[in-house]
Amino acid sequence: MRRRRLMSEINVVPYVDVMLVLLVIFMVAAPLLTQGVQVNLPQSASQPVTTQKAPLVVAVNAAGQVYLQDKPVSMDELLAQVQAARAHEAGVQVLVRGDRDANYGRVIEVMARLQAAGVQDVGLLTESAEHGATGAEQG
Template identity: 45%
Template sequence: MGMSVGSGSGGDDSDSYKPLAEINVTPFVDVMLVLLIIFMVAAPLMVQGVPLELPKTSASKIGAQKKPMVVSLAPDGKLYIRDEEVTRETLVSRLEQIKAQEGDSVVYVRADRKIPYGDVMELLGRVGDSGYARVSLLSQPAPSGASANN
């Protein structure tokens, strides 16, 4: 890209000179690509923060790990809350007691694959009746390459 020069007619040069009014963006793109590479390299270094030597304390951790709330339905039809066996009649009241002591958390429901679907749905309803809003079903992951019908 340059300037255009008129034909050499021998007349006045000021009439024949017409500058080319285009912007050459190639240097601009080159500079932007170099800046992009610099920022890509420098950004992870800025995340590190300032190296500090923090003081030691004897305070306990704030979020102590609680035992997960697992309700299990065994193949023989028995119900368990964690490792404690409960009856169908006392399931809701026991879950309400635990919720009052430990607070609201996720309830994980496990059931043997031979248990009928209706029984599992009844168990889910009872867990919901106890006041727990977040219920999750647990399953065993299938080995790779195996069908889900095993």
């Protein structure tokens, strides 16, 4: 009678299968998590944004719709939420991302309403012409 010899190798095929399934899930889910409001920023020779606190980002898309932190809001909701955020955490910077195809008047209206609501340091986000990085200019 022959004794069977114990196999001392680990079968890695099931682990590879699980890894590939997870890879596909992350490849599909990652763009959904990072996608925000589609805004084509104008290009300028500005410096990259460096802030200690996360800024409030107000976006105006090409159709003139206003978003706060990638969520659509009306102008009254925008002002109320910005004022509440600044009351909760003083010194929070407000940056406006205006699509290059957006109506210039709409972007200026948003900035003027923010300043009328007490936000004196509104910045404009642009895209660096040479690196594609996001920069800000204070207004």
